[in-house]
Amino acid sequence: MRRALLAALIAALVVAPAAAACPRTSVGDLEDEVQCLECGVPLQLATESPQANRERALIARLVGSCASKDEIKDRLVAEFGPRVLTTPDDDGFDLAAWVVPVAALLAGAVAIGLTARRWRRSRRNGAEPTPSGDGGRLDADIERYDL
Amino acid sequence: MKRLLAPLPIALLTGLFALFALLVYGLVAGGAERRAGESSQLTEGSSAPALTLPLLSGRGRRSLADYRGKVVVLNFWASWCEPCRDESPLLERWHERIEKDGGAVLGVNVLDVSDDARAFAARYGLRYPLLRDRDGRTLKDFEVAGQPWTFVIGRDGRITAVRRGPVDDAFLREEVLPLTGSAS
DSSP states (O other): OHHHHHHHHHHHHHHHHHHHTOSOSOHHHHTTTBEETTTTEEGGGOSSOHHHHHHHHHHHHHHHTTOOHHHHHHHHHHHHOGGGBSSOOSSGGGHHHHHHHHHHHHHHHHHHHHHHHHHHHHHHHHHSOOOSHHHHHHHHHHHHHTO | OTTTTSHHHHHHHHHHHHHHHHHHHHHHHHHHHHHHHHOOOOOTTSBOOOOEEEBTTSSOEEEGGGGTTSEEEEEEEOTTOHHHHHHHHHHHHHHHHHHTTTEEEEEEEESOOHHHHHHHHHHTTOOSOEEEETTOHHHHHTTOOSSSEEEEEOTTSBEEEEEESOOOHHHHHHHTHHHHTOOO
16 A cells, blocks of 8 residues: 555656646647648638648647647658748758858948948048148058059 | 959958849749749640659558559549548549559548548548658649649540549549440
8 A cells, every 4th residue: 555655656756747847839839830831821820721720730639748849840840841841940951041141141240340440440541641742642642542 | 453352342242142143043943933833734635744652551652653554543632621521432432443444543642641641541441542742742743723633644644634623423434434445
């Protein structure tokens, strides 16, 4: 009797935290990241499509079985292929979809920084007194036009 | 010239060129996709596109080329498609009917959950070969815009009839029997 009670207590201690963490996500949480393949829009916009409803039912089943968001997405990709996700994958050619915008932003920031520095330097040079006489002016002009 | 060769203009020009190339690629790829969706060149008399897919059971693959020399009723379906429920038992009966005369019904399950599709096949007792197109890539090749959608393909691999929507006994009798040479 005591052993049975002890076993039940251990089982409760092991199962209770897992049960408390379930469900780990919701259908609504995934609807904007999953595509209705028949209608070509995210699931949250496909309210009437039977194909979207079938995807929703699968997600609900997986949510009910305590699968995490990533596990559900993996299962959806296994069922329908990578096109089922609205966000591109983070490896292979799809990685470019993440890298290119970040690289473009960085390049833009660097370009603005360099332009600002050059502009500041040219202003500082412009404020300096030019050497007197025609020769000095000619030198200053040549330097300004970078010939 | 010296200014153009400076690192900053080179970086900017390269970036602009890369963005332009991406834009052109996007337009060309999108345009090709749109054209494929809009034009309908797959009519009676056209050669059936190639098709190779895994079996729904998960045991091996099957190709349309395997059926060369046979009359094929190629049916695109899904378990979530309501009219497919009505026509599936009919297709099963027709598969049994034409099999001995060198005919076959071939089902292509599209955009479906595999367990649901298998449950559907078991529920309606479908014994004809069922292929699985999980992401619907063959829909574009066959210009299929909905389910069910059925093609009758002759022994020479040419499409002889297309039915957009559920097939019925009259359609199959009219389109399939003359090809198999069976008595009506």
